Amino acid sequence: MRADAQRNRDRIVEVARGVFKEKGYDAPLDEIARLAGVGPGTLYRHFPARENLIDAVQQELADRVNSMADKAIAHEGGPRERLLAWFEQYVELLTAHPGAAARVTTAMGDEASPIASKCKIYAGANTRVLAELRAEGAMRDGVDDLQVVRLVGGVAAIADQSRLGPEAIGPMLEVLADGVLKG
Amino acid sequence: MRADAQRNRDRIVEVARGVFKEKGYDAPLDEIARLAGVGPGTLYRHFPARENLIDAVQQELADRVNSMADKAIAHEGGPRERLLAWFEQYVELLTAHPGAAARVTTAMGDEASPIASKCKIYAGANTRVLAELRAEGAMRDGVDDLQVVRLVGGVAAIADQSRLGPEAIGPMLEVLADGVLKG
DNA sequence: AACGATACGGAGACAGTCTCCGTTTGGCAA
């Protein structure tokens, strides 16, 4: 890639991160182009669809999710505490950008989605936490990893769109934990 | 209301029901106006916001939800079977129109929403089912009705947007049921 | 320095939302 093209691409992603965080994933793309000091054509050449830009912006979140999973696994307490710690971290991550939770969770399991690579990273982190619990015999039989990541993502999506706080999210995640764990 | 106004309003709702069912709740309103044989101005006078039109269209669904709850309560089997029957019926209702589940569940608990009246009806039906189970002592302590209707709505929203079938939805609802019931 | 490939930018086509206002219509009162 030509040096000027790389520079423009980087600036677009950087600006988009800020705008998306503030205004959500439906923010006008032409405005991002303007703030990045490039024409709309340049933005659309680098990112043919909005989802491609979202994918680039989410690299930052994907970089954090695995250390989150590690922290949850190392969390003190029984399986329920560790699972809840993971759920809470994951919801917090997904609600970092308004509109992210619904998009990510919708794309989960869809290989053709432009954000499939990020979904894979999130799903992988979730699987690591669940594998740990499953090895301890704490998980109910028949519970699938993809189901769980969709359920938690669903909670995150509702929380995001309804602007729910931790006091409303916490009890919902507890229901999920009780449904996932033997008990 | 003048007779011609009432006639136009009814035709708009009727046409909107068909278009929404086919194209989802984001379908162009001007197209609905055109198909109903009225100008855009007429549509927007009757329904200042899209949500107001959605509210009118959903009257049909709201009329059905209570008999669904009755059927679930009368369902043969234990608490788990009855709760699952209700969850499945509710998800089916919410996914009858693409885009409905997310909107309804997002508005749940928000008095100011234009579709608040419909949310109240759905929430009321859910509460009736849960009250029955709670009276039998089948429910876990601390589980709130609003939480449950949001969780099931979240599943419906993800199922709607990801085009999931019953084989993917069923297991998720089982996790919810296990999290809601004593077990 | 010259040149060709690569990338840029912004005008503008297009789609959907929503409003404003001149025109029409329904229903009541004389």
Add this chain to the structure above:
DNA sequence: TTGCCAAACGGAGACTGTCTCCGTATCGTT
């Protein structure tokens, strides 16, 4: 019936956001 006017209509067009096309500029190589 007729006349009146409040109520309702409709559609042109302003506005916003998406996305493309193509003449122009720039990069990096020879």
